[in-house]
Amino acid sequence: MKKLRVGVIYGGRSGEHEVSIASAASIFRHLDPARYEAVPIRIEKTGQWTLGAKPPEAISAAAVITQARTDALQVVEPSAAIAATGLDVIFPVLHGPYGEDGTVQGLLELANIPYVGAGVLGSAVGMDKAVMKTLFAAHGLPIVRHLVVLRRQWSGATGPTAASVARELGYPVFVKPANLGSSVGISKAKSEADLGGAVELAFEYDRKIVIEAAVPEAREIECSVLGNDDPQASVPGEIVPSREFYDYEAKYLDETSRSIIPAPLGRAQTGEVQRLAIAAFRAVEGAGMARVDFLLARQSGEIFVNEVNTIPGFTAISMYPKMWEASGLPCPALLDRLIALALERHTEKQQLRTSIT
Ligand SMILES: Nc1ncnc2c1ncn2[C@@H]1O[C@H](COP(=O)(O)OP(=O)(O)O)[C@@H](O)[C@H]1O
Numbered sequence: 001m002k003k004l005r006v007g008v009i010y011g012g013r014s015g016e017h018e019v020s021i022a023s024a025a026s027i028f029r030h031l032d033p034a035r036y037e038a039v040p041i042r043i044e045k046t047g048q049w050t051l052g053a054k055p056p057e058a059i060s061a062a063a064v065i066t067q068a069r070t071d072a073l074q075v076v077e078p079s080a081a082i083a084a085t086g087l088d089v090i091f092p093v094l095h096g097p098y099g100e101d102g103t104v105q106g107l108l109e110l111a112n113i114p115y116v117g118a119g120v121l122g123s124a125v126g127m128d129k130a131v132m133k134t135l136f137a138a139h140g141l142p143i144v145r146h147l148v149v150l151r152r153q154w155s156g157a158t159g160p161t162a163a164s165v166a167r168e169l170g171y172p173v174f175v176k177p178a179n180l181g182s183s184v185g186i187s188k189a190k191s192e193a194d195l196g197g198a199v200e201l202a203f204e205y206d207r208k209i210v211i212e213a214a215v216p217e218a219r220e221i222e223c224s225v226l227g228n229d230d231p232q233a234s235v236p237g238e239i240v241p242s243r244e245f246y247d248y249e250a251k252y253l254d255e256t257s258r259s260i261i262p263a264p265l266g267r268a269q270t271g272e273v274q275r276l277a278i279a280a281f282r283a284v285e286g287a288g289m290a291r292v293d294f295l296l297a298r299q300s301g302e303i304f305v306n307e308v309n310t311i312p313g314f315t316a317i318s319m320y321p322k323m324w325e326a327s328g329l330p331c332p333a334l335l336d337r338l339i340a341l342a343l344e345r346h347t348e349k350q351q352l353r354t355s356i357t
């Protein structure tokens, strides 16, 4: 049997460049060499696309940051990287803007090549926390109370937006750039005095921000989803952050955050998380894979859908593959399934009529 050539696109322009390299390393390591030939396509931090990189070693994101580089790289146009390499399918392993947000998926659509994960629409929606919440609400999913604010609407800590925050949300609130991930630019404002600083910080990263009511003593529950039109949910997991909330440090640099899989939840709550995970996946037009994150109020047990990540972390310690492993699907089989889903979706699309003649 001819091996499938799988292009793994990783690195990228976003702040999650190093995490992406760590995710890609774990994918290179688990792709079955009997079935696949893996081709590294690396996007440098400058945005340049390069061929010829050695597959990254499976190490943590913190180690990647200090790793020396010795590869002989060939800089190519993005479309040339896809055309020149004779690939059968692409696995984009890019977290955050310019990769997880539909931009790369658009390029792959134009190249008419199968790729793993959500399409343009699902990727774009999954990157925008404001639009994502609108869709969750339209599908009747439980979300936290929030406000969406554009830079030009913000008139300082004594203006009308600040008054709306106090009136409609109350404190504490979380303030987030709408389009980012890895907790970058996110902070918690415990009182009105903190709001201005939190808002200014978030506006450094985006012209649109989301201010949301804090879930009291939030537990962080996550669930992996896999499939196209008939998605399945894994056993849920729980993250116990090492810091006050699951910020960038806690996620990638400080390795004392713990995960518990399966999450210690009752049977009914587990079922509810899985049901909501699939509904959230469908609401954003997910495909292939997504990790759905929840916030659970510790005392009341109330569950809120927080976000969908259409290209979840895939590092050795990442929740997406670990939750599938705990559900009976080890990483190599998970990758087989993701590639099959990419091919299926592409084949189905090829059969559609594109004109009326
Ligand atoms: N409404 C909230 N209530 C309580 N904690 C929150 C809330 N929103 C975010 N957090 C905390 O901040 C972290 C990052 O927020 P999140 O919306 O998941 O952004 P990102 O896309 O960067 O992961 C969460 O994992 C959680 O620890």
Ligand SMILES: [Mg+2]
Pocket (backbone or CB within 6 Å): 182, 183, 293, 307
């Ligand atoms: Mg998150």
